Amino acid sequence: MNRIYKMDCHPEFIEGWQIRFGKKNNHIYASHEKSSTKLNMTAIFFIIFSLFGLNNIHAQENGFTQVKDLTKAKTELSKLADNTSTIQSKFIQEKHLSFLTENIISKGEFYFKSPNQLRWEYSEPFEYIIVFNDKNILIKDEDKISTFDTESNKMFSEISNMMIGTIQGNIFTDSDRFAVKYFENNSQYLLELDPKLPEMKNMLKIIKIYIDKSDISVAKIKMIESSDDYTSIDFINRKLNQPIDNEIFNIK
Amino acid sequence: MRYLILNNILLSSTPPRRRGLGGSKKVTYTNPPGPLFRKGGNFLLLISILIVTSCSNPYKNLTTTEYSINEIHQIPYALPFSEKALIYKANINFFNNDISGLLILKKTDESNYRIALTTQFGLKIFDFELNHGILNVKYCVEYLNKKVIINTFQNDFNLLLMQNHINNIFVIENPEQDQKIWQLKSGKLTYNYIQETESEKIANISFKKRNSDKISVGLYNYKGNIPENITLEHHNIKLKMNLKLIQ
Numbered sequence: 125m126n127r128i129y130k131m132d133c134h135p136e137f138i139e140g141w142q143i144r145f146g147k148k149n150n151h152i153y154a155s156h157e158k159s160s161t162k163l164n165m166t167a168i169f170f171i172i173f174s175l176f177g178l179n180n181i182h183a184q185e186n187g188f189t190q191v192k193d194l195t196k197a198k199t200e201l202s203k204l205a206d207n208t209s210t211i212q213s214k215f216i217q218e219k220h221l222s223f224l225t226e227n228i229i230s231k232g233e234f235y236f237k238s239p240n241q242l243r244w245e246y247s248e249p250f251e252y253i254i255v256f257n258d259k260n261i262l263i264k265d266e267d268k269i270s271t272f273d274t275e276s277n278k279m280f281s282e283i284s285n286m287m288i289g290t291i292q293g294n295i296f297t298d299s300d301r302f303a304v305k306y307f308e309n310n311s312q313y314l315l316e317l318d319p320k321l322p323e324m325k326n327m328l329k330i331i332k333i334y335i336d337k338s339d340i341s342v343a344k345i346k347m348i349e350s351s352d353d354y355t356s357i358d359f360i361n362r363k364l365n366q367p368i369d370n371e372i373f374n375i376k
Numbered sequence: 377m378r379y380l381i382l383n384n385i386l387l388s389s390t391p392p393r394r395r396g397l398g399g400s401k402k403v404t405y406t407n408p409p410g411p412l413f414r415k416g417g418n419f420l421l422l423i424s425i426l427i428v429t430s431c432s433n434p435y436k437n438l439t440t441t442e443y444s445i446n447e448i449h450q451i452p453y454a455l456p457f458s459e460k461a462l463i464y465k466a467n468i469n470f471f472n473n474d475i476s477g478l479l480i481l482k483k484t485d486e487s488n489y490r491i492a493l494t495t496q497f498g499l500k501i502f503d504f505e506l507n508h509g510i511l512n513v514k515y516c517v518e519y520l521n522k523k524v525i526i527n528t529f530q531n532d533f534n535l536l537l538m539q540n541h542i543n544n545i546f547v548i549e550n551p552e553q554d555q556k557i558w559q560l561k562s563g564k565l566t567y568n569y570i571q572e573t574e575s576e577k578i579a580n581i582s583f584k585k586r587n588s589d590k591i592s593v594g595l596y597n598y599k600g601n602i603p604e605n606i607t608l609e610h611h612n613i614k615l616k617m618n619l620k621l622i623q
Contacts, residue, residue, distance in 0.1 A: 221494075250622065351514070
């Protein structure tokens with residue numbers, strides 16, 4: 125008897141692939157084939173969010189009310205990317221899991237250079253770097269460096285397109301992907317993005333983005349999963365429009 | 377080389393040394409290298425029988441003691457009994473594709489564990505509850521949420537956290553290898569937890585079904601009672617897990 129198990133996969137940042145499991149004469153065999161049709165939404169999200177301007181003012185959970193002048197807010201927010209040529213910022217990431225008493229903390233730094241260079245680097249609890257440089261994607265995990273090409277890989281070319289789309293400032297108007305609610309207090313806007321696509325909705329219940337009003341830059345992102353476990357990223361020590369050496373967007 | 381090994385087995389009265397984690401690897405040969413093999417099929421058959429029989433129980437002539445299954449806590453292996461949450465950096469190679477992230481193991485109750493894998497960016501890949509050897513899916517990304525994969529994870533974590541249902545425990549002293557083997561059995565299934573005499577730590581774990589190796593685990597660089605590095609490898613599918621202790 126020959127039983128074929130088929131599964132579709134789209135692992136983090138790697139590439140789309142499919143695996144076939146089979147059982148033949150009591151031997152299990154498997155083969156895999158590339159399938160680049162599925163997108164990893166986590167990856168896309170991460171890219172989108174890291175492209176905004178950043179700020180070190182702490183977000184306030186309470187005291188937000190619905191934005192009164194929506195047109196004004198949208199105009200303000202559309203300036204988000206216009207005035208930013210480079211961003212450099214440290215970040216602290218907190219992972220909350222309901223069954224753990226303490227959150228898991230990761231730290232690192234990121235660099236962005238318009239129009240299409242990005243380096244996201246973890247230094248704690250271990251070194252892990254991902255770099256987007258024009259058509260190339262580099263991942264460094266301990267001593268292992270992996271390279272991907274956006275031209276030959278549909279997933280990465282989509283991410284690349286999303287990056288440009290984000291820089292042009294049309295993320296909040298992407299009504300196909302999100303229902304957006306606008307809140308504000310004295311110092312910040314709070315945008316609640318409700319994912320519409322089922323694939324993304326399975327993963328995330330809501331995404332909260334805290335944007336500082338003074339220079340329209342992101343202070344914090346909180347991604348809440350359907351189980352209410354969440355990941356929050358605070359951006360600190362932001363440097364805006366400072367020169368960044370191109371070598372930063374290379375891994376050797 | 378194989379010729380020499382085979383000759384050694386034939387001439388020696390002691391059981392063959394265990395090779396690597398698995399021990400009883402079956403030797404197959406397609407091109408007989410020496411004249412010994414050309415004498416005819418009978419000799420080849422004799423060798424085959426000798427290998428199979430001598431390999432089928434590598435601990436045959438060793439002192440074996442049966443323990444009550446209530447004495448499972450005597451096995452000096454802290455991973456299943458640690459009260460604090462353990463966080464490992466995980467690299468999983470699955471049919472030449474890499475998944476990396478953080479693996480979190482937490483004992484929540486007696487015979488009850490939570491096992492979660494998240495990406496570096498925090499989002500969950502899976503969140504399982506292992507309750508008396510049964511893996512319940514709290515959350516799992518779609519591409520891994522298939523019965524065959526969940527069963528594989530169930531086997532892996534049962535082995536790692538010593539949660540398999542067993543009927544017997546045997547303790548085998550193997551002074552020649554400076555090992556003490558805690559052999560847990562359930563019908564045709566054997567789980568060996570191999571303790572190094574010197575360090576008194578569990579250094580290897582293997583899961584066998586009808587004496588054929590299915591899963592091998594290596595545990596290295598103990599920090600107190602907890603291994604800092606764990607490698608888990610399947611022998612019948614291309615699945616390898618490397619774990620490195622973070623917390």
